[in-house]
Amino acid sequence: MSLPHFTPLWLPLLLLAGCAPDTRSLEFEDGTPFLETSWRDQHLHGPFRQWYPGGNPERELHYRDGERTGEWVWWYENGQVKRRGSFDDGWRHGSWSTWHENGQLQFQGEYQAGDKLGLWRGWYEDGSPSYEETWDTGTRLAVKRFPKPASPAAD
Template sequence: MQSSKLIGVLFLGMSLGGSTAFAGDLANKAGLNIKLNCPAGSSQFGNPDDGLYCRKSVSTDGYSVPHGPYTAYHPGGKKSVEGQYVEGFRSGTWVYYDKSGNVTEKIQFGRENYNGRREQYFTNGKLRLVEEYVGGKRQGLTQEFSEDGKVIRQVRYHNDQEVAAK
């Protein structure tokens, strides 16, 4: 008799626990039935928390690489990052967001390396840092700003080496 009550309690607990966890997942994903615009020959994979991306097969043995848009979301449903893959490498501009939806960083990539402009932002939306990269190495002027928008530091780089500071 006691064992049947114990089994009943365990069954009820597992049922409620499972449905509660499922309901929580649904609440976190409310309205997040996201479909990426995957390029021809690729399919969507992943989930909103870990990232949604497109991937395509590049060999007969099933090896595949990310190719196309990538998006991930914070648990509350706001976007955390968006970017693009080309043939398995991050490419173009990737944008990162905080949990409130504010842009925190923009980075340009070329074959997985920083390649182009990298910008970081304060929570007020103003620039905090601007850097230029070529093939993963800092090149050109890097500027740091105060929250009120004033330049507080400038450094010039050549081939990832500091050549002048102000």
């Protein structure tokens, strides 16, 4: 079965949900992988992988008995990491980072049981700071925003 890249994510999941407990995959028309999922007792269990047309990975997620777990990674189509973080017992937990497509860090912070915690920082595409926020178990205590630097004047 081949699917175009823009197929909603839920459609292949719906098609695969009734499958026997094992790994199932779908391909693009050219035969390259589109989606690979693992199932146990009609629940996602194990790695969930999706690719862009052309073969670069789009996302790699992990489930245990239908619950989000472990490290989750998303990529831009050019292969640059877009976002990375972890889940524990279904909740975002630990360090989470997102990058601009040019590879510059966009924001970074910590989660504890699904709540933002501590210092969160953000950066513009040029690497200059965009914000700093302080969080305590999901409550924002302080925020500081930085103006975007002026672009150099054209000569």
